[in-house]
Amino acid sequence: MMTRRNLLRLVLFAAFVLLALGVLPEAWRGWSVLLPGLSPLLSLGGALAARSAGLLTLLGLPLLVLPLFKGRYFCWRLCPMGFAAETVSRLNRRNAGLIRRVPFVGKGLALLIIGSAAAGWPLLIWTDPLCIFNGFFAAWRSPLTWLSAATAGGFVLILLASLIAPNIWCHRLCPLGGLQEWLAQLGNRLRAARGPAAQEAPTALSRAHAGRRVFLGFALGGVTGLLYRRFGLQAAAAAAAHETAACERGQGRGLGQGRQRRERASGEQDTGGHACSCGTEHRLAIRPPGAAATGFNALCARCGNCMAACPYGLILPDLGTTGVDGLFTPVLAFRSLNEQQEQFCFQECTACTQACPTGALRPLAVARKQQTAIGLAHVCKSRCIAWEKHEYCVVCQEYCPYHAIIEVERNGVMCPIVDADKCRGCGACESQCPALPIAIVVNGRARQPVLAHPSPQL
């Protein structure tokens, strides 16, 4: 039945789908942040956790104020995820009563998210419906693979759940719905306190009851957030230690251990016939530019916006290389991880940094992006055709926008070395390295340092 309400919802649904799909003209694509940004859990929660607010943070305010006066108006009239879930729920009228036995998990979830965000490491922020909706439509981009479509999973799960237990999402599970439910109650109470209540005034008992629950919810969120933070920081420290080790091994800075020391001692012969220690097995994942230094996995809502925003399809959902809590967070896959990929993180592009609703990726200006190192390239000499086969090559030097490849003459041929003080890890070198297998690969960095070396491209 096409009532006016449903018509509005359909139009909004279509508009939000277009935004998330990224099919709009380029000038409009920046608006992709609008939909997930509308959720206060993402925009305000993210700002709370990252301890930094921007213009984007304001996006979440309307949905914080509206429920005080209008209850869950957004849920029943505007929310695209709710529209999809409700539509699917209609297909199964027999089980309509099933949800009565389920408590309103979403209300607890909302408190948990806010409490843990206040502790700096938001938990389960990715259960936000606008983010899940966005993640589904942002995934439809070419080349479409099982991996690139990973962020679409939440949407499918919600629809499946709605089919089995109708309306379970909006009425029982949704944290954004839960948040608005709390706010609506608060609004009612404020109105009741101000004047002769038209509605039934809540009793003192239920008031205390609700207050206790809210407190417990926040407290639980805060404690779990702190715990998460503690273990998250430990993991980050381990990653940083690993990076230093990789750097020493790869770049030959400082004294290496074991074989490497022997190699260096043998001078000219240092690369002959050795298998390189720079295998892919221990590589640190590369985050998009502007990634938060700590708590990235917690802050990232998996909305898929950055992945859809990347014009070169470099950003893919991670499958666990960034820790158990890093599932489906964005990582860059250059050519050594994705054979089809011949592009790199282009120095003029900041698209992904502008698309993040939670501040897991900070918006970067082009100048700042060009000073930010997302990774560090490493030459594997035993694979390099200049080092190993004495062929004229240095394609890595050709492509490097930051002049970070130092050329060393050896047997009349220029051979590449990476200058760690200049390398931004953009992957330009890796994108066209002719060696088989690729002889120059980029490793991620645990933190993204801002380099002092001025970008030659500015």
Added chain:
Amino acid sequence: MNAVKRRSFLKTSASAAAVGAWQTTPLGAQESAAPAATVIVVHGTDIPKMLAAGIAKLGGWGAFIKPGMKVAIKPNVAWNSKPEQGGNTHPDLVRACVLAAEAQGAAKISLPENTCHPEKSTFQASGVADALKGTQARLYRPAKEDYQKVEIPKGKIAKSAGVPKDILECDCLINMPVAKHHSGATLTLSMKNWMGSVANEDRRAWHRDGLHQCIADFNTFIRPKLVIIDATRIMLTKGPQGPGDLEHPHELILSTDPVAADAYAATLFKKAPFDIAYIQLGHEMGVGCGDLAKIKVERIEA
């Protein structure tokens, strides 16, 4: 078949030339009087005027483009770099050439360019996209389906390559590189410019298998009617991408012989032509004449 005979004959003569190059070159011995190639060097600051003057010296545009012809131009527009940085062919030169082709009544003008940087930014930053506004020319980065695999019969290492169809099917092919430093090949001039045409996997294979020989191999196959090297400003260091140190010779180098044009251009960088291996190989394989002693350099002012 006759063609095969001719081909194998050329092969033998090319290798004979290669052997002979160390002694007095047999080619030169036969035609000692006439120069083996002519290079027109136009000095000036107004690029369209310089181009017109140079072409007039070569017999006018009519000698190259006839009405209804399909024209393909290969500029070097590979990098996200501004015109004054010398990383790409100057947009004024590309525009002047396209306008001339239009005036000659060309049916189709295409500029396929396999850019190294993302094409949209590259075409924009280089100024070439804007320079071509209002013309019928199409500047584009070839997609996979725009390439055709071709055999290189005289290739010693590179035996085949993916080449944009517009280049294979044109009636008049113009090579329009910018002269600049190149980390891998020492200099990039006209012969090297074709690496910006071939498919990425060929580029990579050429680096693996012997860059200079592969460049020379491909040049035995691809025969532009006209070579115009942009040496209005030349990048001396940090090439091919730059930005690097610049010098401003204010020259356009025109020739119908790519090897001769490259040989002259190398002197702008104070290099002997045969210090650049692909020029020597091109000379030896009969692509053109790289011996400065046998090249007639005509200098004009415009």
